[in-house]
Amino acid sequence: MQFFIILFPIFCIFIVGFIAQKILKFDVANLSKMSLYVLSPFLAFKTFYTHTLTTDYLFYVMYIFGLCLSLVAIVSIWSVIMKYSTKERCAMILSSCFMNNGNYGTPVLLVFFGAVGFDLGVIMMVLQQFVMSTVGIYYAAKGSSRSDIVSQKDVINKVIRMPVAYGALLGIMFQLCHIPLSKSIMTSINMIGDSSIVVIMIILGMQLAKIHIKQLDYPKLSFSLITRMVISPIVASIMVYYLPILPVYKQVLVVLAAMPSAANTTLMSVQFDTHPELVSSATLVSTLLSLITLPIVLSLVGAPVPV
Numbered sequence: 200m201q202f203f204i205i206l207f208p209i210f211c212i213f214i215v216g217f218i219a220q221k222i223l224k225f226d227v228a229n230l231s232k233m234s235l236y237v238l239s240p241f242l243a244f245k246t247f248y249t250h251t252l253t254t255d256y257l258f259y260v261m262y263i264f265g266l267c268l269s270l271v272a273i274v275s276i277w278s279v280i281m282k283y284s285t286k287e288r289c290a291m292i293l294s295s296c297f298m299n300n301g302n303y304g305t306p307v308l309l310v311f312f313g314a315v316g317f318d319l320g321v322i323m324m325v326l327q328q329f330v331m332s333t334v335g336i337y338y339a340a341k342g343s344s345r346s347d348i349v350s351q352k353d354v355i356n357k358v359i360r361m362p363v364a365y366g367a368l369l370g371i372m373f374q375l376c377h378i379p380l381s382k383s384i385m386t387s388i389n390m391i392g393d394s395s396i397v398v399i400m401i402i403l404g405m406q407l408a409k410i411h412i413k414q415l416d417y418p419k420l421s422f423s424l425i426t427r428m429v430i431s432p433i434v435a436s437i438m439v440y441y442l443p444i445l446p447v448y449k450q451v452l453v454v455l456a457a458m459p460s461a462a463n464t465t466l467m468s469v470q471f472d473t474h475p476e477l478v479s480s481a482t483l484v485s486t487l488l489s490l491i492t493l494p495i496v497l498s499l500v501g502a503p504v505p506v
Contacts, residue, residue, distance in 0.1 A: 203490065205306050212397060213486075216404020227405050231466040234402060238395030239463075240366030243332070245392040246325040247370030248380075256322070258442050262435075263326045266456060267334055269434050270296040270426060277422060289342025290474030291419055293467060294481035295426035297331050298458040300324050301396065303486070307458075307493065308451060311502045316451045323455055325367070331463050332363035339467035342474070357471075403462045406469060406479040415480055423460075423481045428492045432457040450500040457496040459485035 219225065271292055278288035298304070301324040308316035340357035358364075373380070380388075435456030439449040460482040468478035 205310055206303070206490065209303060209400070210486075212400040213404040213407065213483075216401035217408045218404075219401070220405035220408035225405055227402060227409070228469055230398075230402050230405070231469040234395055234398050235466050235470060236362055238391060238398060239328075239332075240362040241388050242392035242395045243325075243328055243363050243366035244370040244373075245388050246321070246328070247367045248373050249370075250322060250325060252371070252374065255444065256326075258444060259322060259326055262438055262442060262452060263323065263330055264334075265438055266431070266435055267296050267330050269438075270431060271334070271338075273430060274423075274426060281418075283419070286342040286344065286474060287419060287477075289338040290468065290477045291423050291426075292338045293335065293342075293464040293473060293478045294420075294423035294460055295431075297327065297335055297461040297464050298427070298431065298455060299461045299482075299486070300327055300455040300458050301461075303489075304455050304458045308454065311454075311497060312447065312451055313503075315447060319448055319451050320455065323452070327461070328463075329364065329367050331461060331467075332361055332367070333358060335461075335464060335467055336361045339464075339471040339473050343471035344473070399462045399466060402469075403465045403479065403482060406465050406475060407483050410476055410480050410483075416477060419477060420481055420484065423477070424485055424488065427460055427481070427485050428457065428488055432496055450502060453500050454493070454496055454502065457489075457493060459489045 220227070274291050274295055275288060278291065283291070300320060305317055305320040305324060308320040336358045337355075340353070372378075432453050435453045439452050442449065442452075460478075462482060465475065465479045465482050467473070468475040
């Protein structure tokens, strides 16, 4: 019951976006662009500026990129076998290779692992944001239907122009150079950055309101869900076995790998028109399925039971 209480506010935000879109018919593409280009860079700057870098980050960076690229390889091999198009392959990658370890993962970790799990969850949220703003944007642009993206050079240019990565790098630079920011400036940065989390979740609800169940591609959706909810934690379990970190950190990383699809990928798919109906439906269904799968994973890794 505690698990459902934790997730209830998250589902409420999705519902607000869903109802708002049904009634008011917002332009979801422009809202997604605003979130990606205006709000998210401030969140990336804030997280990298306020969390102290340590040598353990090297292992976490290796892990997060290794897990992501392993899943990309699995989806790509399956796409070749099934003879899917580039656009279909890229949409499946967005659906299955990036997990929601931020607004979904961190509250779960806080309850089951306490402050230790929460702190690592924040670190992984930051690194996952960086992965999505590079690898994620690459595949979103590569599978795009937009007329301004016609070559590999155009895809790379879209990645280079994405401001989220620069917000993260700027945050790292400010931290390493010990550049102080006044309280008023940090308050503004925090307000803008924190707002992006709720906006992303509302936009996801709006995108879900545009889905027509009969039009869903169930074979592609099914494989994306299996990759996200089953294959990902299995690959993560193999990887963390070789990492020189504490056992509790290994448990946390495996649990994070079992999280549902990241809401940010819906923004990317909408912005670049990379099968947004497949990506957003994978986010919705994986979030619902996680109510069943996450308790199983938590039990298997031996997570402490909250009192």
